[in-house]
Amino acid sequence: MAKTQQTAPIKLRHAALFQQACYIGGQWSQAQSGATLDVDNPATGEIIGQVPNCNEQDTARAIAEAEKGFQVWRHKTANERNEVLMRWYQLMLDHTDDLGALMTLEQGKPLAEAKGEVNYAASFIKWFAEEARRAYGETIPGAKPGQHIVVTRQPVGVTCCITPWNFPAAMITRKAGAALAAGCSMIVKPAEATPYTALALAQLAEEAGVPAGVLNVITGKPQPIGEALTRSPVVRKLSFTGSTRVGSILMSQCAEHIQKVSLELGGNAPFIVFDDADLDKAVEGAMASKFRNTGQTCVCANRFLVQRSVHDAFVEKLTEAMKTLKVGDGFEEGVNQSALINRAAVEKVQQHYQDAMSKGAKRVFGPAPEGDRGNYVEPLLLTGIKPEMQVCHEETFGPLAAVMAFDSEDDAIRLANDTPYGLAAYFYSQNIHRVWRVADALESGIIGVNEGAVSNAAAPFGGMKASGLGREGSSHGMAEYEEIKYLCMGGE
Ligand SMILES: NC(=O)c1ccc[n+]([C@@H]2O[C@H](COP(=O)([O-])OP(=O)(O)OC[C@H]3O[C@@H](n4cnc5c(N)ncnc54)[C@H](O)[C@@H]3O)[C@@H](O)[C@H]2O)c1
Numbered sequence: 328m329a330k331t332q333q334t335a336p337i338k339l340r341h342a343a344l345f346q347q348a349c350y351i352g353g354q355w356s357q358a359q360s361g362a363t364l365d366v367d368n369p370a371t372g373e374i375i376g377q378v379p380n381c382n383e384q385d386t387a388r389a390i391a392e393a394e395k396g397f398q399v400w401r402h403k404t405a406n407e408r409n410e411v412l413m414r415w416y417q418l419m420l421d422h423t424d425d426l427g428a429l430m431t432l433e434q435g436k437p438l439a440e441a442k443g444e445v446n447y448a449a450s451f452i453k454w455f456a457e458e459a460r461r462a463y464g465e466t467i468p469g470a471k472p473g474q475h476i477v478v479t480r481q482p483v484g485v486t487c488c489i490t491p492w493n494f495p496a497a498m499i500t501r502k503a504g505a506a507l508a509a510g511c512s513m514i515v516k517p518a519e520a521t522p523y524t525a526l527a528l529a530q531l532a533e534e535a536g537v538p539a540g541v542l543n544v545i546t547g548k549p550q551p552i553g554e555a556l557t558r559s560p561v562v563r564k565l566s567f568t569g570s571t572r573v574g575s576i577l578m579s580q581c582a583e584h585i586q587k588v589s590l591e592l593g594g595n596a597p598f599i600v601f602d603d604a605d606l607d608k609a610v611e612g613a614m615a616s617k618f619r620n621t622g623q624t625c626v627c628a629n630r631f632l633v634q635r636s637v638h639d640a641f642v643e644k645l646t647e648a649m650k651t652l653k654v655g656d657g658f659e660e661g662v663n664q665s666a667l668i669n670r671a672a673v674e675k676v677q678q679h680y681q682d683a684m685s686k687g688a689k690r691v692f693g694p695a696p697e698g699d700r701g702n703y704v705e706p707l708l709l710t711g712i713k714p715e716m717q718v719c720h721e722e723t724f725g726p727l728a729a730v731m732a733f734d735s736e737d738d739a740i741r742l743a744n745d746t747p748y749g750l751a752a753y754f755y756s757q758n759i760h761r762v763w764r765v766a767d768a769l770e771s772g773i774i775g776v777n778e779g780a781v782s783n784a785a786a787p788f789g790g791m792k793a794s795g796l797g798r799e800g801s802s803h804g805m806a807e808y809e810e811i812k813y814l815c816m817g818g819e
């Protein structure tokens with residue numbers, strides 16, 4: 328889609344939430360070079376505005392400011408951190424409409440879904456505000472009379488995160504909430520497609536009382552910023568959410584200074600429907616899992632495996648449910664499927680469709696994704712899917728439901744695990760013995776059992792194999808930003 332003229336500036340209740348500058352050391356600033364990047368609206372191709380295209384020098388300045396911010400923030404008490412984070416949480420809720428509008432404008436997702444993400448993102452800030460006050464240690468009996476071992480938890484220091492475009496708010500707060508709760512400072516590099524939500528979060532953090540340098544947001548082309556962050560011995564931790572390809576690159580860059588690394592990467596979720604499933608619940612879960620964010624989430628069902636005896640009934644019910652999907656501009660009333668983020672995303676869906684059809688798949692619902700419809704793809708349902716098709720081995724990241732039949736439980740588990748990824752998996756069965764057998768056998772960090780919507784700040788989100796390292800959210804998420812130290816207290 329050709330980029331057209333600049334769109335009219337977005338109208339927000341709180342005008343300060345639309346920032347076209349970076350936030351470094353508590354100051355809004357441009358890149359030293361003056362370079363900028365255009366940000367477009369994926370639904371229309373219109374240019375929303377510009378943000379600074381920061382380079383290594385700007386990143387070095389952010390690191391220096393984050394180091395200063397850390398020296399202030401580390402000495403705050405847990406209660407003080409809790410209070411600041413709770414104010415940030417409340418401000419996010421108070422400005423849900425503005426934050427949702429910014430997100431729909433730059434990422435495309437339907438406005439109701441964008442507002443839902445704001446609430447989901449805010450829930451991580453609330454969760455970690457509470458966790459800040461539970462950074463408990465432990466005491467261990469010593470080896471000699473009067474000796475005591477005391478285990479303490481301390482912030483790792485200056486941290487950074489690099490985040491994707493598909494959840495412009497939640498992928499930041501899931502990291503920044505934990506980092507700030509632990510007493511760290513953080514430098515955020517948001518996706519170049521969705522910087523405005525990140526900058527608005529920084530504005531609200533400042534209003535909440537987050538001290539200068541504790542939260543910094545730098546925008547721009549990723550490679551130079553990523554290299555400057557991972558090359559710095561001052562930065563002690565990188566948390567990355569994005570593709571496995573980039574995660575692997577960053578992990579190797581972090582090796583030079585032994586930076587701690589958390590990686591939330593790609594997925595290829597199987598969605599298994601056994602013959603003893605409640606098919607109506609299975610279809611409800613399929614819709615929730617497959618079409619959330621128009622299929623652009625790392626935990627979307629990517630392959631449907633349906634036991635042969637219930638295959639046709641499931642496909643019929645899913646076809647009926649897909650008729651409720653309405654594609655359009657995210658600001659349009661009633662729209663629940665938006666434009667994809669860019670032309671490359673559309674081409675990936677087209678490629679998976681053409682590959683499947685060339686290998687014998689059958690199009691059951693939705694028009695063929697052909698021709699130039701901008702960044703829009705109508706929801707698609709294909710059957711006759713075979714393991715050798717691309718859709719079984721790569722994330723589609725779009726509204727294409729691919730269904731294959733299987734015979735035995737062992738076949739289902741083998742097919743489900745036949746992927747380098749291990750983030751999310753889903754299965755439907757009403758047999759408790761089968762539930763435990765299958766849950767134990769699936770190689771995924773997150774498993775929806777008779778449930779298609781699995782995300783929750785209280786749960787340890789993360790994957791196995793090529794889907795990443797570490798966990799976010801839950802009581803485990805803060806540990807990623809802490810060093811454990813023990814004191815061996817000698818006796819008298
Ligand atoms: N596991 C999760 O929690 C999770 C969540 C959301 C998205 N994802 C995954 O992310 C992918 C889609 O998001 P995406 O297209 O933004 O991924 P991406 O890997 O292309 O980009 C993610 C981030 O990395 C930056 N980046 C890209 N190349 C870089 C480099 N060489 N050095 C430093 N930074 C670099 C980008 O600017 C962006 O901010 C999918 O694979 C999806 O599964 C995973």
Ligand SMILES: O=C[C@H](O)CS(=O)(=O)O
Binds near residue numbers: 493497626788
């Ligand atoms: O896209 C990946 C996100 O991590 C999904 S969720 O928002 O955590 O469910």
